[in-house]
Amino acid sequence: MKRVALWLVSEVGEGETFTKEALREAFPGVSQVDRRMRDLRDFGWRINTNREDAGLDSHEQRFVERGDPVWEPGRATRKSGTTAIGAGRRREVIEQDGHMCRSCGIVPGDVYPDTDQAAQLDIARREVLKPDGAKVTEMITECKRCRIGGRALVADLGRVLKEAAALSSIEREVLSGWVKANERQFSRLEQLWSAYRSLPEESRARLRHELGLG
Structure with missing residues (x-):
């Protein structure tokens, strides 16, 4: 985990993307290197996948922000309440x-x-x-x-106008009140x-x- 953290800082850089393949190539022979990288999130490191960043492909990840310097003595102790969800x-x-x-x-x-x-x-x-x-x-x-x-x-004004036109007179009156007051x-x-x-x-x-x- 410490080596992965140093690799992200020195080779990838904050805000930059990398692939799972690049991570594995950087640590040949290291088992479960993906999981070791995910463990960094328990120490405040932000590493996004396409679940958090819609602009990423499924094989890409983004190193958003570094957290605790886990390579320093005593800084890699897992914090309580941050275990992965099985x-x-x-x-x-x-x-x-x-x-x-x-x-x-x-x-x-x-x-x-x-x-x-x-x-x-x-x-x-x-x-x-x-x-x-x-x-x-x-x-x-x-x-x-x-x-x-x-x-x-994406805002669809056409759909909004079409649905507003289909309202009953009572519904239209209620909506008009909300719009006029600019609140509901x-x-x-x-x-x-x-x-x-x-x-x-x-x-x-x-x-x-x-x-x-x-």
Whole structure:
């Protein structure tokens, strides 16, 4: 891991891309060199794949930012709570989250309405502030676009105008009010539903318990 870190700094450079083949060629005979590089993320190193950066091909990665200098004595001790998410735990979280992105609601394989891209799901770590003031990290399912900020988003004014024209008179009046005020006031229940929907499953279970739903 230390050698990979030095290779990224000296040979690749921050902000630059590299391929898996180049990594393996740089360390011939080293087993699981890909995993050793991924371990750097536990020490604050940002190395993106096409899951985080839509501009990358599947065989490319980008060295975004260096983290702790793990080659220095005492700096390569693994931090607590940053172990990799195994395949079994990944499947469990996605199943608990209803096989959908908890941020936008899309399910895997569905095409985003404003692009020709199909959704892919992944696991993210989200900080949750508990009622007692403690802050914990829980896992949640998100689609790739929500994780990378929607860089592929394309605004379709024609679709918006077409759908607006198809509204009933009552719906049109409601929409006009929102547009005129340049905001929409959500009810308290709508706000609670939105907040609940975006919680990780462990925290959603707490609210279900409070509501007597088991």
